[in-house]
Amino acid sequence: MRLKLGIARIVALALATSAPSLYAADKPTGPTFGADGTVHVPAFDFPASELSSPEARAANLK
Amino acid sequence: MTLAKPAFAEDGTVSVPAFKLPPSSFSSPEAQAAQARRALVPGGAPPIDMPIEAIRQGLEQMLAPQVEAMRKVYPVNITEDEIAGIPVRVITPAARTELPGKILLNLHGGAFTMCADACALLESVPIAALGGYRIVTVDYRMAPEAQHPAALEDIEAVYRKLLETYAPQSMAIYGCSAGGALTAQMAVWLPMRGLPQPAAVGIFGAGGVRFMHGDSAYIAGYVDGSFPPPPLPGESASDMTRGYFHGFDMDDPVISPALHPEVIAKFPPTLLITGTRAMDMTPAIITNSALLKAGVSSTLIVGEAMGHCFIYAPEIPESLDAHQAIVDFFGKHVK
Numbered sequence: 001m002r003l004k005l006g007i008a009r010i011v012a013l014a015l016a017t018s019a020p021s022l023y024a025a026d027k028p029t030g031p032t033f034g035a036d037g038t039v040h041v042p043a044f045d046f047p048a049s050e051l052s053s054p055e056a057r058a059a060n061l062k
Numbered sequence: 063m064t065l066a067k068p069a070f071a072e073d074g075t076v077s078v079p080a081f082k083l084p085p086s087s088f089s090s091p092e093a094q095a096a097q098a099r100r101a102l103v104p105g106g107a108p109p110i111d112m113p114i115e116a117i118r119q120g121l122e123q124m125l126a127p128q129v130e131a132m133r134k135v136y137p138v139n140i141t142e143d144e145i146a147g148i149p150v151r152v153i154t155p156a157a158r159t160e161l162p163g164k165i166l167l168n169l170h171g172g173a174f175t176m177c178a179d180a181c182a183l184l185e186s187v188p189i190a191a192l193g194g195y196r197i198v199t200v201d202y203r204m205a206p207e208a209q210h211p212a213a214l215e216d217i218e219a220v221y222r223k224l225l226e227t228y229a230p231q232s233m234a235i236y237g238c239s240a241g242g243a244l245t246a247q248m249a250v251w252l253p254m255r256g257l258p259q260p261a262a263v264g265i266f267g268a269g270g271v272r273f274m275h276g277d278s279a280y281i282a283g284y285v286d287g288s289f290p291p292p293p294l295p296g297e298s299a300s301d302m303t304r305g306y307f308h309g310f311d312m313d314d315p316v317i318s319p320a321l322h323p324e325v326i327a328k329f330p331p332t333l334l335i336t337g338t339r340a341m342d343m344t345p346a347i348i349t350n351s352a353l354l355k356a357g358v359s360s361t362l363i364v365g366e367a368m369g370h371c372f373i374y375a376p377e378i379p380e381s382l383d384a385h386q387a388i389v390d391f392f393g394k395h396v397k
Binding site for chain 2: 036
């Protein structure tokens with residue numbers, strides 16, 4: 001049953017409809033999905049978490 | 063084939079090369095199959111200029127079969143009512159005896175803007191049927207018609223009325239996504255308003271800090287794909303809540319209690335549920351750590367390879383396990 005697939009994905013997609021366009025042309029695109037369930041993750045920049053402590057962020061730089 | 067390695071910048075940013083993430087070998091066959099079916103789902107987002115009513119109606123139609131599937135697994139009775147002038151649904155078990163003198167308050171998900179029907183039922187039906195609970199799910203005011211703290215005011219009104227019948231130690235509050243965030247906010251709001259805490263709270267698909275910040279925002283955007291990634295430098299952040307918190311400080315103790323130790327110390331025993339591919343993983347982790355540091359009893363369940371609000375999927379064993387864990391948690395604390 002198709003609607004049984006990833007309900008959270010459906011909800012999330014629907015919730016995201018209230019957001020401005022997700023993927024600008026100069027922005028990395030989101031992931032794509034293979035028929036075997038593999039996620040093809042694009043290259044992206046992952047900044048240090050703003051919620052981690054300054055000490056943890058500094059330690060990650062070493 | 064040699065895989066590219068991440069590169070580390072001086073400011074701590076990791077440049078992550080493109081890579082392939084296979085289904086987790088620890089996932090159930092059903093979860094792996096659900097992940098594989100995502101190849102059938104079109105990517106990207108529908109236009110933003112769609113009217114909110116159309117979005118709400120479309121979402122309800124899309125989720126109706128899922129609600130039906132949930133009700134087949136978990137038989138319940140559903141009635142519509144009003145408590146203190148606030149529209150509610152009352153969900154009770156249909157195939158077992160209702161627990162006397164106990165009641166749960168559900169706050170549905172939906173980005174503070176939608177899903178008052180389907181999300182409310184997807185969150186309430188399994189817990190009512192499995193645990194034998196009477197559940198009141200609150201149709202609180204949402205954006206764009208209303209703004210913070212409208213939802214809290216509505217939930218407070220219902221809670222006050224229920225206190226005329228139920229002892230606080232016989233009540234619990236829980237919800238997923240926006241409902242999880244509202245649950246955390248209620249645990250701050252109630253003592254502020256001179257009301258007793260319930261016996262326990264369940265914060266699912268959320269935490270006591272704002273969404274879409276920290277590591278899991280990137281997991282959601284680039285690895286899971288269910289939510290937009292954080293904006294690049296120079297871009298403005300999108301507002302999925304359609305202005306629900308417009309003009310408010312998102313670090314405010316009511317909105318982000320996990321950032322305020324003296325506030326979160328007043329929480330009752332708390333259950334948090336998230337997933338390794340969920341955008342809410344960071345809020346859940348931060349909240350669990352803050353609760354434990356403040357000496358509050360907290361349990362954090364992280365579903366392997368699970369995404370946002372995976373408890374909505376009755377066909378996935380990981381979801382059914384989470385339903386049982388929720389029932390067990392409330393069974394332990396709600397007297």
